[in-house]
Amino acid sequence: MEENNVKPGLFEKGGKLGWLHSTWDAFDTFLRVPATVTSKGAHVRDSLDIKRVMIIVVLALVPAALFGMWNVGYQHDLKLHDLPGFWNQFFWGLWKVLPLYIVSYIVGLGIEFTSAQIKGEEVNEGYLVSGFLIPLIVPVDVPLWMLALAVAFAVIFGKEVFGGTGMNFLNPALLCRAFLFFSYPSSMSGSLVWIARRCGADAITGATPLSYMSEGSAAMDAISNAGFSFWNMFAGTVPGSVGETSVIAILIGAFILIWTGVASWKIMVSSVAGALFVGWLGTAFGVTDVPAYVQLVMGGFAFGTVFMATDPVTSAQTETGKWIYGFLIGALCITVRLFNPGYAEGMMLAILLMNTFAPLIDHCVTSSATKRRAKKVSIA
Amino acid sequence: MSNNIVLKKGLNIPINGVAALETMRTIVPDVVAVKPTDFKGFSPRLLVKEGDKVQAGSPVLADKQNPDIILTSPVSGTVQAICRGEKRKLLAVLVKADGTSEAVDFGKKVPENLNAQEVKEALLKSGLWPSIIQRPYGIIADPAVTPKAVFVSSFSTAPLAADAGFAFQDDLEAIQAGVTAISKIAKVHVCVCGADSVFATLKDATIHTVVATKHPAGNVGVQISHISPIKKGETVWTLNLASLAAIGKLFLQGKVVLERKVAVTGPAAVKTGYVVALPGTPMTALSDCVDSEVETRFISGDVLSGENVGKDGFLGFFDNQVTFIKEGREREVLGWAKPFRFNQFSSSMAYFSWLLPKKKYDMDTNTHGGVRAFVCSDVYGKVLPMDIFPVYLIKACLAGDIDKMEQFGIYEVLPEDLALCEFVDPSKNDIQAIISDGIDLMIKEMA
Structure with missing residues (x-):
């Protein structure tokens, strides 16, 4: 690309602060569209760029994030009755969630900028989304140092070692969660981590609906007895990770992603189909009495389906592959819920596992297409 | 058998500056360039020196690998200069036109009565042979090879492309003669846009009706992939209408006549329309069509696959369109974050x-x-009506993996076929250049 020489020489390569070129460039192009003009190939280009793609995803996440903040305060108030009123609950939740965002972005972007600087490349926008996702998929009281460590692990070993956004094969946000889960299980699961407490106070007991899955064929009764119904799980007024509870907020995000074409509706639809199928098998064979459609509103399934499984980099790349990939995610997620009572949230591992298999799915799809092409008869 | 090809995928880029359907003037250029760089796979050897007198049809350059393939002058005049670039690469031979219409006489012939060998010889001698493009790779056709078939697209869907019905309205007879002549070498397939196209009546060719409204349905590569995909070891030839008309005129008039109607288009053009011009006509002849105050890019061809020739450049051999667009060096504040960008x-x-x-x-x-x-x-797939995986092909080209490139269809594409993928690419990769490098690698490895 041809560079237009309007930037101050200070940050140019060879300038006094030339070693900060990538950082300068990131802020500069954040504020103003770069002056680069096409030099090869198509002389005009679509105005869509990766910054726009990423900001659309962030926008789609905003309803879930706002709801999550309110729900943090609301869940606290349900137990302790010390936060009267909607705004009290929202701002208390904001106050609780904001540090997660600050840590997520400072650590993650710090590593992104540093590695771009080392490689002498432009800073990738991918972390704008990952950094926004991470606070939404962890329990609100996760210690900040753990989060910092997990973010560093996810960004360095999940992304940068492979070459940055677009080269990674695992979803960095989920990798961050998996790191937390396996390293510090006591802060990530059980019934003591889901409801935010005040500084220094004791942990508050509050199980998520999913934790009753271990009741097997009596699970639905246990869920109802704990005060959960389909509709409050759908609305999201239940304990859980910050952003995952409200299916309504997630559906608003799904609408934005599908309308703009940023995320694949095929993956979303097939993931739901996979979950319904295995959920139905589960009830048909008496493994559980939770109807398949209730599975869709429990735990991280909806959030994972809409925002994590559809990550365009780590999902299947071929259109046929997307159907297979999505279906298997939904099916695996519910399978884990049915047969792993100790840890009922199957979505994280289902997606990470299918991230690993996505290249294989694509390989099968492309090679069968190639064979089909080779068989085409020539008519000329 | 139905010869309809229905194509749904694609994109029409809504760019301003379509050429008004009127012929503005006939350009009589001072200087005309013979550019070997227009022909992929042509390594030029000079047959003339500065000051030599040439006529329309006189040999100017020959191919080093195959000396039978020559380029001839489109006008009569004297060789004014030999332009060379880096490493003395021959860029152009400039012929100063003398204003006369002296032309080498190749003798009038009736295409129906010729055989394949006679057609080949006539095309080689007249310098019109290089107008035949061979696929795979988009190189000059090898006279020793008989292709599987010859494909012609009788319309272009490229942004602001010349209206074929208007541009070639006086050339129908010549195009028919060209088709008849080429059909002596191999079966000719002509793709027309809609059954009512004026080209649907061409004889000696199989007519395929393309039912589509979006680019790249007019690209011959896309049409070939729907008629008879190119497999390893196969070759096909392609010709455009301007070349067919020139071939027809060679037989009907006995001389090289390369004049064609050229669409002057683009958002930076202050006036649009058609001019009659020769390939190699300097862009300076069109300087009245642009605003000299605005930094303008002069493109020979369309905005997707045309060549940036600069204001001192020349019209390409295969082009019947010139596009003027503004260089976009302005920096839009917070462009990507604005909810509305009505001018983008x-x-x-x-x-x-x-x-x-x-x-x-x-x-x-x-x-x-x-x-x-x-x-x-x-x-990418949404704008490519071909049965290939574009991103896989691009990545195979980037990796230089010959086997994968073959598997993902490198034989079927030229960079122009993936131009729309490049346009829509949010990652702003130079996809056509990547494909072009991939093709160069294939040529090298397969040689």
Whole structure:
């Protein structure tokens, strides 16, 4: 690309602060569209760029994030009755969630900028989304140092070692969660981590609906007895990770992603189909009495389906592959819920596992297409 | 058998500056360039020196590998200069026109009565042979090879492309003669846009009706992939209408006549329309069509696959369109973050261009973003009506993996076929250049 020489020489390569070129460039192009003009190939280009793609995803996440903040305060108030009123609950939740965002972005972007600087490349926008996702998929009281460590692990070993956004094969946000889960299980699961407490106070007991899955064929009764119904799980007024509870907020995000074409509706639809199928098998064979459609509103399934499984980099790349990939995610997620009572949230591992298999799915799809092409008869 | 080809995928780029359907003038140029760089696979050897007298049809350059393949002068005049670039690469031979219409006499012939060998010889001698492009690779056809078939697209869907019905309205007889002559060598397939096209009546060819409204349905590569995909070891030839008309005129008039109607288009053109011009006509002859105050890019061809020839450049051999667009060096503040950008087009629903489906845009050359790795996976296939996986092919080219390139269809494509993928690419990769490098690698490895 041809560079237009309007930037101050200070940050140019060879300038006094030339070693900060990538950082300068990131802020500069954040504020103003770069002056680069096409030099090869198509002389005009679509105005869509990766910054726009990423900001659309962030926008789609905003309803879930706002709801999550309110729900943090609301869940606290349900137990302790010390936060009267909607705004009290929202701002208390904001106050609780904001540090997660600050840590997520400072650590993650710090590593992104540093590695771009080392490689002498432009800073990738991918972390704008990952950094926004991470606070939404962890329990609100996760210690900040753990989060910092997990973010560093996810960004360095999940992304940068492979070459940055677009080269990674695992979803960095989920990798961050998996790191937390396996390293510090006591802060990530059980019934003591889901409801935010005040500084220094004791942990508050509050199980998520999913934790009753271990009741097997009596699970639905246990869920109802704990005060959960389909509709409050759908609305999201239940304990859980910050952003995952409200299916309504997630559906608003799904609408934005599908309308703009940023995320694949095929993956979303097939993931739901996979979950319904295995959920139905589960009830048909008496493994559980939770109807398949209730599975869709429990735990991280909806959030994972809409925002994590559809990550365009780590999902299947071929259109046929997307159907297979999505279906298997939904099916695996519910399978884990049915047969792993100790840890009922199957979505994280289902997606990470299918991230690993996505290249294989694509390989099968492309090679069968190639064979089909080779068989085409020539008519000329 | 139905010869309909229905294509749904694609994109029409809504760019301003379509050429008005009127012929503005006939350009009588002072200087005409013979550019070997227009022909992929042609390594030029000079047959003339400065000061030599040439006529229309006189040999100027020969191919080093195959000396039978020559390029001839489109006008009569004297050789004014030999232009060379880096490493003394021969860029152009400039012929100063003397204003006469002296031409080498190749003798009038009736195409029906010729055989394949006679057609080949006539084309080689007249310098019209290089107008035949061979696929795979888009190189000059090898006279020793008989192709599987010859394909002609009788229309272009490229942005602001010349209207074939208007541009060639006086050349129908010549095009028919050209088709008849070429059909002596191999079976000719002509793709027409809609059954009522004037070219649907061409004889000695199989007519295929393309039912489509979006680019790249007019690209011959796309049409071939739907008629008879090119497999390993096969070769096909392609010809455009301007070349067919020239071939027809060679037989009907006995001389090299390369004049064609050229569409003058683009958002930076202050006046649009058609001019009659020769390939190699200097862009300076069109300087009245642009605003000299605006930094303008002079493109020979269309905005997707044309060549940036600069204001001192020349019309390409295969082109019948010139596009003028503004260089986009302005920096839009917070462009990507604005909810509405009414003056920027995007085919994506992430912007709001869909609210104004009829609007035409004054597009410029800004890339609208920095280069990134491939992130989105489904935007490319939507604009490519071919049975290939574009991103896989591109990545195979980047990796230089010959086997994978073959598997993903490198034989079927030329860079122009993936031009729209490049246009919509949010990661701003130079996809056509990647494909072109991939093709160069294939040529080298397969030689």
